[in-house]
Amino acid sequence: MRAFSNFRSPKNIFYGKNAFSQVGKEASLKGSKALIISDKIMDSLGYVNECQNLLTKESVSSITYLGVASEPTDQYVSESLELFKQENCDIVISIGGGSCIDTAKAVAVLATNGGFIGDYMGGKKIAEQAPIPHIAIPTTAGTGSEATDVTVITNTSNDVKMMVKQPAFMPEVAIVDPLLTISSPKTVTSATGVDALSHAIEAYLSKRAQPMTDTLAVSAMKLIIKNLLTAYNDGGNEDAREAMSLGSLQAGLAFSNASVCLVHGMSRPIGALFHVPHGISNAMLLPAVLEFSKSSCISRLADIGRIFKPESNVSDEEAAELAVTSIKELCLQLNIPNLKGWGIDQKAYNEVLEKMAADAIDSGSPANNPRVPSHTELVELYQVCYDYQLAVQEIR
Template sequence: MDTFKIFRTPQAIFYGRNAFKEIGRQTSLKGKKALIVSDPIIDQLGLVRVCQEKLAENHVESVVYMGVKSEPTDKYVEESLELFRVENCDVVISLGGGSCMDTAKAVAVLATNMGYIGDYMNGEKTAEVPPVPHIAIPTTAGTGSEATDVTVISNTSNDVKMMIKQPAFMPAVAIVDRILTVPSPKHVTAATGVDALSHAIEAYISRKSHHMTDQLALSAMKLIVNNLVSAYQDGENMDAREAMSLGALQAGMAFSNASVCLVHGMSRPIGALFHVPHGYSNAMLLPAVLEFSKESCIERLADLGRIFEPNNPSLSDEAAAEAAVIAVKRLCNVLNIPNLQEWGIQKDNFVRVIGKMAADALNSGSPDNNPKVPSKEEIERLYQVCYEYDFGLVHAN
C-alpha cells in the first residue's frame, strides 16, 4: 500500500498587497498575446482595462472574452477557445470569480489537447500535452480555483455539472490581491466566503486528507472564521479582505489535494438545474450536511468548534463538534444566506428532480470522500431538508 501523498500547486503564487501589479511582467514571461477571460461586471469596474494596460506596458497584446455571465458552461468554453485560436493567442488570463477561472482552465487545456471538455470527465481522456500557460487572478475570496487542478463546467445538453480534475488544469501562476475583492457586494462576500469555508472544512474532514492539506485547511478555517463577518459588514476593512483572500487561497490548495465531499457533490446539480451560483448552493447545504456527517468526524469537527469557541478550551470533543455545527448555522444566518425555497426555486420543480440530483451527486464521486458516505436515499432526504432549512433555528443539546 502506498504511503506517500501528492501535493500540487501553481508554479508560482503572488499574493498580498499590490500583487496585481505583477500581471504584466509575469505574462510577458509566458507569451506574447493573451486571451483575457472575464465578465461584464469586472469590465465595468475597470479592472479589465487596467489589466490590458499593464500587459501593454510589458509589450504583451491582448484580446478579451467577456461572455462569462453565469456559472461556466461548455458554450463559454467553445466561444472563448475559438477566440483564442482566431487571435493566435499563446497565454490565457482569467480575471474574475470561479466561473472565469474554470472557463480559462478549459481553454488552456483544449488549446493543446483538443476535443470536447466533457471528454476529460472522470479521467476518460487525459490531457497528455502541456496546456498553454494560464495566469489566474481571482476577484472574490471564495472558490480558491486559482490554486486547484479542478474545473467544473456545465454540459448544456444534459444539465450536468462536469467536475474535471487533472494536473493539466492547474494554473501556471496565481495572483491574489485583496484590492480586487473590495468591490464585491455584501451578498457576494457572504456567499463566496462560506464557499471558501466549505472548501476548508471538507478538505479537513475528507477521507483523502493528509498532513499537508490539514495544515492549510486549519489555517484557512481560522482566517475565514475570524474575518468573514468583518469583511461582510465592512467591505473596506482591508485587513479582513486580505485575510479572506489568503484563507480562500489556502482552502483551495487544501481541497485540490484532499478532495471535497458531500456538500460539493450535492451542490453541483443544484447549480446545473436551477442556476444557483456555486457559492450560494454550497452555503445552502453546509450546515445540514455537517449535521448529517457529524457522528463520523467528531474529532475533526471538534477542531473547527474550538476555532469558533477559542475561550472555551474545556469543551469535550462531542460538545466542540456540536458547537461547530451550531456556529456554522449561525454564521449563515448572520450572512443572510437564503435556503432553496427563499432563493425562489418552486417546490414542485425541486421535488421532481431530487432523484436526478442525488444520482448526479453520487456519480461525481465527491460523496465517497465524506466521513459518512451517504446512500442515494439519504442524499434525497438531505435535499428535502435543505429546501426549507431554517438557519436561524438552533437547538441546544
C-alpha cells in the first residue's frame, strides 16, 4: 500500500459554455468591490466590460488594472496591489491568460500577508493569513493557472522567474468558459495547447505522481491530443474549444498536485532572459526533453504513445518512442519553432547557458523528472534545444 497523498483544488470550479455568467453571483458572496486584473487585449475584446456588467447586476462595484502586457513581473504585482489598497477592494478577479491570473494570485496573498513576492519563494516566507478571495477566469486553454497553487513572477532586478508554490496562492473560484477562448489566435492556441499537454505529460511522468493526478493527466492528454489540431485549424469549433478548456483545467489540477518536471525547469530561465512566452518555450523544449528522459520512464511514456496511437500493437520500448515521435509530429503541424527559429541570438544564448542551468536546478522542478540531469547535462541539453530539429518520421 502506498503512502497517503494530498490533493488541492479551488473551492469552486465552474466549467462549460456560459460559465462566465456566474462571476457576478460568486463575487457577491465574497465582497462588494473587485479589482479586475487583465490586459488591453481582453479589454478590447469586451471581456472586461462584460465582467463589470455582470458584477454590477449583483451590486458589486469594480475597478480595473490593465497593465499586464507580457509574462508577469514584480512590477505588475506592485502596481496592481497599490491600486487594490488605494481603492479599498475586497475581491480580486483575473481575466486573461496565465500572466493575468498569476499576477492576481500574488496580489491576493500580498494584500493580507505583506512583503515582496520573492520573499515567498522556496518557502522562505509562508502565507499564514487567508488571501483575498480570487476568482480566476482563463481566456486561453493552456496554463491551467486557474486551478493551481503556483505563481511564477519575474524578478525584474535579476531576470529570474520566481516560482512560488503555497496553498494560499490557489484561487478560491475558477470559472472556465470555453467560449472565451474562441478569440485566441492560432499562435496562442498552439502554444498554450502544447503548454497544457506539457502539464499533463509532466504530471504523469513526475516522481510525485499519485492516483488522483494520474487519472486527471491521462484524461487531459486524451482530450488535448484529440482536439488541439482541430482548435488550431478551426478556431470557431466550439466542441474542440470546450474539450481543450476541460483538458487544460484537468492538466492544471494534475500538475499542481504532482508538480512539473524538467521542461518547466528549463523553460523559466528562457522566458526570463529572452522574454519568450511561457507556453511557447515549453513547446520548444518538450520533444528534446522527452528524448533525454525516455530511458528512465519507458513504461509511462509507452502509455502516452498508446494514447496517440491506441491501435498500435507494439512493445513498451516502441510505444515510448512512438510518444516522442508523435509529439514531434504534433509540434510540426502546429508550426512550433525552435529557439533559433524564434530569433534568439546564439552568442547571447551561449553566454547565459551556465546561468540558465543553475536557475533551472534552483527552481526544483528538474528534481521531479524521471531522469534528473546534472548541471553539465542541463547545459548540453540547452545547447541541443537551441536548433533542435523536429524531423518527420513515420508514425505507426
